[in-house]
Amino acid sequence: MSPSVTSAQATVHGYPRQGPNRELKKAVEGYWTGRVDAQDLHMTAATLRRAAWQSLADAGITEIPTGDFSLYDHVLDTSVAVGAIPERHRAAVDADPLDGYFAMARGTQEVAPLEMTKWFDTNYHYLVPELGPDTGFAANPAKPVGELSEALALGHNARPVLVGPLTYLLLAKPAPGVAADFQPITLVDRLLPVYAELLEDLHAAGAEWVHLDEPCLVQDRTPAELNAAARIYRELGTVTDRPKILVATYFDRAGQALPVLAKAPIEGVGLDFTGPAAANLDDLAAVGGLPGKRLVAGVVDGRNIWINNLEKSLTTLGTLLGLADRVDVAPSCSLLHVPLDAAVERDLDPQVSRWLAFARQKTAEITTLATALSRGTDAIAAQLAANRADLASRAASAITRDPAVRARLAATTDQDAHRAQPYAERARAQRARLDLPLLPTTTIGSFPQTTDLRTARADLRAGRIDTEGYQERMRAEVREVIAYQEKAGLDVLVHGEPERNDMVQYFAEQLHGYLATQHGWVQSYGTRYVRPPVLAGDISRPAPMTVEWFRYAQSLTDRPVKGMLTGPVTMLAWSFVRDDQPPADTARQVALALRDEVGDLEAAGAAVIQVDEPALRETLPLRAADRPGYLAWATEAFRLSTSAVRADTQIHTHMCYAEFGEIMTAIDDLDADVISLEAARSHMQVAHELAQVGYPREVGPGVYDIHSPRVPSTQEAAALLRQGLAAIPAERLWVNPDCGLKTRGWPETRSSLDHLVAAARLIREELNA
Ligand code: GLN
Ligand code: ZN
Secondary structure, three states: OOOOOOOOOOOOOOOOOOOOOOOHHHHHHHHHHOOOHHHHHHHHHHHHHHHHHHHHHHHHOOEEOOOOOOOHHHHHHHHHOOOOOHHHHHHHHHHOOOHHHHHHOOOOOOOOOEEEOOOOOOOOEEEEOOEEOOOOOOOOOHHHHHHHHHHHOOOEEEEEEEEEHHHHHHHHHHHHOOOOOOOOHHHHHHHHHHHHHHHHHHOOOOOHHHHHEOHHHHHHHHHHHHHHHHHHHHHHOOOOOEEEEEEEEOOOOOOOOOHHHHOOOOOOEEOOOOOHHHHHHHHHHHHHEEEEEEEEEEEEEOOOOOOHHHHHHHHHHHHHHHOEEEEEEOOOOHHHOOOOOOOOOOOHHHHHOEEEEHHHHHHHHHHHHHHHHHOOHHHHHHHHHHOOOOOOHHHHOOOOHHHHHHHHHOOOOOOHOOOOHHHHHHHHHHHHHHHHOOEEOOOOOOOOOOOOHHHHHHHHHOOOOOOOHHHHHHHHHHHHHHHHHHHHHHEOOOOEOOOOOOOOOHHHOOOOEEEEEOOOOOOEEEEEEEEEEEEEEEEEOOOOOOOOHHHHHOOOOOOEEEEEEEEEHHHHOOOOOOOOOOOHHHHHHHHHHHHHHHHHHHOOOOOEEEEOOOOOOOOOOOOHHHOOOOOOHHHHHHHHHHOOOOOOOEEEEOOOOOHHHHHHHHHHHHHOOOOOOOOOOOOHHHHHHHOOOHHHHOEEOOOOOOOOOOOOOOOOOOOOOHHHOOOOOOEEEEEEEOOOOOOHHHHHHHHHHHHHHHHHHHHHHHHOO
């Protein structure tokens, strides 16, 4: 690349909101409990914004986003900015905008909150806009304009960010009471003038650019939706007193939306060039580039936590220079999805630390790349050399490459991922061994995580009790849970998972190749932050992880106790995944470690082993064309972990959602002997769907909705079972709750399970009669 070719901006789409010590969480939760007043909350928020902008500016980011900050969620902020307040929240919002905002987010005694769901294939959750034919929009520029003005007053080159109108409408759902087939996109004509007004307000407040997030454009879109996109940007393009418009897509390739954006009368386009979205490079060339437009090139992965390959990014940028009027450097998406700062991690191997890039490190990479674009690669010679060395050390490290793991993986065959006996034979052997009644009853694994258990964990961390004391506390809990289940009359028992802080973290802490961070917090939703473990290297299992707990629980009862594990796909989905090998390989490594655990559980006497895969559907690729490939490796990894067992060992799996649709075949491909699913709210619909596709194995559609403290009556559970029996023959139907009980209290758990067992007995009698 020749020096001084261009003057590139360094920018980001958005930045972590929480502050270095999760100050935002503390302030917001303090406000909810009344310890912090509104003024202090707003002051904390403003201080955090100011600090984030300053650290971006100090790092050399020359164009700073505003409006990406949020007290709870940026999609909710958009609903407020366009005045889409649901009827039931109107009074609260009118009485006090801040309390009304939190009422929409969290509900109150009287009104339910907005529904929450995952933001594309990330673990961030947004509040789903509720729209209907009567929704009236009205521009409320207070927050976008307010935050822009704050940044401008501080002297920053600020670019306000809003969720774009197409994405906003496509993410919305019909408001309660509105026909389920209502399509929010039909409101586009009503919404556009409101966006136009917001653009004018931002322009009047001094915005040179506005950034509209349109990640919906990376999903498969119908011609009608692409037309809507074209129309939206044609119309917004004609707004007279507006900032220049940058439309940003991310999380995947823009595909058919690319020519639409290229032709639109907007001034800038943001594209993702990382991972599978790297296809944008060829696609962009194929449509003739973006003549006359600014391209914001997402060359640094905004979703993982690994250092960038600067040379590779420079090559990409070099190609892009010929394809747009001007090329600026950015992460692929908002940095909201990564922790703030890798430099504060003190407990990591210093060598490993050099491979990590959280938000702060990524901004430095962006600046470095922009410097190279503006001043030539010589200007970043030192950074390039350091980057090359770090990448080389990672590639050659014994942490990332464990020859034993690699040899084992290379030696696995297709046969290893298949049970030795066909299902019918297994079913016979299992029936003989387990000798269960018709409609066997069980639970999904966890029992209530009481304050007592949490206190014990805190005591252990603080050194108030030792490991032995902690384990004795957990054993006491197991004794109670087993005794309770026997008394309640459940047929297949669980140990209750008291020792598990989290179903992924618990295993990550025990597997080699996984790392834990001290401060790697990422927003999951609202004030809830998680610290995903890091899949850093080749995975192996130094020692059994759950066998002692199983052995102890089984020693207390004659009834079968389930061994309980988290499956490979879920272990990946809820962790940061390495980017130096395909996720399929990482999944296989995790699967082999789990395979050993399954084997040890079987050897310890477990007749039933459950491997949970609640995340199988959520990591489904955004584009349909990529899904078969994903499902192939995902189901193979599950089978690799579960296939080495005897015919009479029963493999269970569990997933906590009821809409299977496109993963129906994948469910079958898991070849689990028994699957438990969420079904209570949908009236056992999933049982019928499974029956329709001829699902041949045993099924436990949940008859107890564990998402609320509500106790289902015996009659209710029995009615659900009768509905289940209309789809699944009695010999293949299980009776269980929708999901684990860890979030429930004991009183409602006891009553609900009593009713569940009573319902199973009732239906057994009906069947016998
Ligand atoms: N075995 C786990 C539990 O019961 C499953 C949880 C889940 O699927 N989310 O808690
Ligand atoms: Zn579940």
